Amino acid sequence: MQHVDVLVIGAGAAGLMCAITAAQRGRSVVVVDHANKPGKKILMSGGGRCNFTNLTIEPENFLSNNPHFCKSALSRYTQWDFISLVAAHGIPYHEKEFGQLFCDHSSKDILEMLLREAEEAGVKILLKTSTQYPKYEHGTWRVTTSSGGFQASSVVVATGGPPIPTMGATDWGQKFAASLGHSLVPYRASLVPYTAAPADKGAWTELPGVSLRAELTVASRSWLGDVLFTHRGLSGPAVLQITNYWQEGEALTIDWWPGHDLLDEWHRLRQTQGRQLLRSWLSEQLPKRVVAWLVSDWSGERKSIADLRQEEVFELGQRIHAYRFQPAGTEGYRTAEVTLGGVSTEDVSSRTMESNLHQGLYFIGEVLDVTGHLGGYNFQWAWSSGHAAGCVV
Structure with missing residues (x-):
């Protein structure tokens, strides 16, 4: 001894x-x-x-x-x-x-x-x-x-x-x-990537590897930072941070274009860029693959900015600024940092x-x-x- x-x-x-x-x-x-x-x-x-x-x-x-x-x-x-x-x-x-x-x-x-x-x-x-x-x-x-x-x-x-x-x-x-x-x-496990449900993964087949600035909100806590699409779900600093506050079963709200308002931008653009497709203009602000996903099956996808109705822009704005993500779970202890x-x-x-x-x-x-x-x-x-x-x- x-x-x-x-x-x-x-x-x-x-x-x-x-x-x-x-x-x-x-x-x-x-x-x-x-x-x-x-x-x-x-x-x-x-x-x-x-x-x-x-x-x-x-x-x-x-x-x-x-x-x-x-x-x-x-x-x-x-x-x-x-x-x-x-x-x-x-x-x-x-x-x-x-x-x-x-x-x-x-x-x-x-x-x-x-x-x-x-x-x-x-x-x-x-x-x-x-x-x-x-x-x-x-x-x-x-x-x-x-x-x-x-x-x-x-x-x-x-x-x-x-x-x-x-x-x-x-x-x-x-x-x-x-x-x-x-x-x-x-x-x-916390500070850990999210896994996505099959429906989300099916819609995100072209997105793994794409990163962008976004704001994630769960309950009363929000976090602004980079989000990365992966083959399994979502990762990146903002995602890891918000998992400290997330409870299993909760949905997140994601703003893919924080600091902007699509409806306000549309009103401004009608006067100056009315003939441009909103999708084309958005692709200058956000990653093109993300825009392609956001506007898929959107009713105004092929319309010019001037031809869009406010209801159509509002619908797209909800997808961009208030996207509801329901995680399937997290990657667990396998990749968690803490x-x-x-x-x-x-x-x-x-x-x-x-x-x-x-x-x-x-x-x-x-x-x-x-x-x-x-x-x-x-x-x-x-x-x-x-x-x-x-x-x-």
Whole structure:
């Protein structure tokens, strides 16, 4: 039985940050992970360039049954702290839209930075290591793993969630928490593409690969951004974002031409371009394949702008600005970026991430019921929650 101060279960973003922070305080730290490589999610994120944080981090960018829970950790280890770490390692990065920060070269830069920090701090990382549920006995945590037994003052659960099972992702942490009496907020795949019903897929046969700016609305929440037609349904940033707020069975309203009003445009064009087909003019504003789909079986498809009746333009305007999309579902954990829901924050300290039910047990990162928007927010939650626990374990 090896004695350590801190055993971190999970060698992802949150786990590595926690291990580094604790080891820099002089704690003996071991990280175990059943995967064959650390930080797999880091490597694949951002199209291989890792959207590692965002210039604007606010509590409003996170979802949780307790919207206040994330505030303490985010305020004590901010995006500027992580940006400073990235700069200290000389990693070049750039800003994309909406404050999203990406590596110029590769996600490997972020992972190598973390592993370098861990090595310098004396963190030991054990991979290909399966772990049984830890047990608290005689004032200490005992953990049996395939790499041997450990006795630790603190156990940190940083196991993430089920998304992308091909990487070995599971809900081990959520189930372990439940076994010890922690409540779970029902969890599901989020930041995930939609699948389309057969009728939609049949109408969209010419559209896969087409991307355009659109506004998606579900319940009282709207999101503006790029939407991508796929062979299975809809993807793209706006689609992924809205899945955080979508409930299974709900329909979405999609505005394919946000910021415009077809009826207003028609009134204006009648005076200047009356002989042009509305379809031809629309094809100058939107992707031609999208326009062809929108005007198929529309009564005014072959009429000039001047010859159209207002009722016909209104009908097309409804298709363009208030298209009703009923998803068949989502692609699920197979392609989801995060888990929505997880270990309830009700029995976890927002300052330290320690369980209120079991001394020396901590939950950080995605395993908790804290989910960020698309755009670097989930990584910032990993850095901030990992740092919060690492300061006290």
